[in-house]
Amino acid sequence: MLKNDETIVAIATPSGYGAIAVIRISGNNSMKIIKKIFCSFSKKKIEKNSIQLGYIKEKNQLIDKVLIFLFKKPKSYTGEDIVEISCHGSIYIQNKLLSIILDQGARLANPGEFTLRAFINGKIDLCQAESILDIVNSETFFSHKFAINQIRGNLSILIRKLSKKIINLLSLIEFELDFSEENCNFINYLELKKMLYNIIKKLKTLIRSFKIGNALKNGISVSIIGCPNVGKSTLFNKLLKYERSIVSNIAGTTRNYIEDSLIINGIKFRFIDTAGINNNTKDYIEKLGIKKTYNKINKSDLILYVFDDLNEKFIFKEVKSLQEKYPKKKIFIIINKYDLIKKKIKPINYKKIFKISAKYGYGVNNLLSEITFFSKKMTSLKERTLVITQTRHYESFKKAIFYLYKVKKNLYSISPEFLSIDIRTALDYLGKVTGEVTNEDILSNIFSKFCIGK
Ligand SMILES: Nc1nc2c(ncn2[C@@H]2O[C@H](COP(=O)(O)OP(=O)(O)OP(=O)(O)O)[C@@H](O)[C@H]2O)c(=O)[nH]1
Ligand SMILES: [Mg+2]
Structure with a gap:
């Protein structure tokens, strides 16, 4: 799944008739393919980072009048060369264009593969990728608000800050480790405890926001x-x-x-x-x-x-x-x-x-207002509160807290060597949220939920 040397193609708009449809091509051969099938009105050469009007043709037969959008790597959604073809939304045209592009050597994209490539090429991190799915699926004011916050990278920024703090903690403990044989004691345990307390407090706020986030999303x-x-x-x-x-x-x-x-x-x-x-x-x-x-x-x-x-x-x-x-x-x-x-x-x-x-409707409106009032109380948020909505994030933060608590509990009783193992585990759990620590199973689980073309 992680191989991305092939050029992929997909219809990015919903299946069926529409005024227009969008077909996306991404990969090294995108430009080569479009040059073979597209004939520009302006007779200009196909240039990177431009929009051009023209015809798609197969052999000498014209298929559709289209607009093409050309994005040269790395300044594109996937970080690769991308061509987006905006064609007329006839089912025949969409399928015909798809088959012409496949004949030119592209292959059909898997669900979420464009976004997966964006992640692999460092355009976005994993929690931003997940928020793209959330924004596509958002149905309400709140689900949209949380998704847009996450796309902007607010959660990623917070995680990076917390990870930095955990790394500081780790370096203090490992510094002690380096000198442990010389019987010196450099650690200020009170300081460490305070640092741990602050990190745990921030993570707990995120955990608490999940109940609200989940309720408002689902x-x-x-x-x-x-x-x-x-x-x-x-x-x-x-x-x-x-x-x-x-x-x-x-x-x-x-x-x-x-x-x-x-x-x-x-x-x-x-x-x-x-x-x-x-x-x-x-x-x-x-x-x-x-x-x-x-x-x-x-x-x-x-x-x-x-x-x-x-x-x-x-x-x-x-x-x-x-x-x-x-x-x-x-x-x-x-x-x-x-x-x-x-x-x-x-x-x-x-x-x-x-x-x-x-049966007759008496008192039902009043009941509805009370239900709405209850929901507002339940979901009341400070304007700038960061809310998590993914179970995967919730589980990772819970695990990180577990290991940090373990460190806090054992601070005075076990050797820094073992403390450092638990701190590293906590750090890994934060890395799992942003995708710094990941594996193929996690990725395929996340991206298989996407639609084809995203
Ligand atoms: N007079 C009157 N009858 C009602 C009212 N609400 C429901 N009913 C009647 O009560 C009967 C049962 O209604 P349901 O809504 O099926 O009751 P339920 O609680 O879902 O029943 P179960 O599914 O069997 O558990 C029906 O004959 C309804 O028309 C009401 O406000 N006034
Ligand atoms: Mg019933």
């Missing part, structure tokens, strides 16, 4: 749970504003969870309709559905616990036991079918409750 997950028939699916449909789940008066209608997303004020929410919880069921399939409900609760940011009557003792007991099981989860208590309930509702103990009629 959507804040909101599970709708409760006993069978309380109106969970009706509420789910009302929130999504279309009939996504089947609704019926037969208890146990929803057997498996159903998920759908909605973007409100630039924030993505993933609402999950779940199978009704019936702990007395003997039905095997229903039991499986309920198990999945608990799995979803575990992964949710917010739980909408729906009831359809006003048995306060029951509600309190159920909510209390759920909260004990998931102490950190935020739970909203929803009393549904309020159109049928004649009694007045008092607040149940300390919890606020939402009175709604999912």
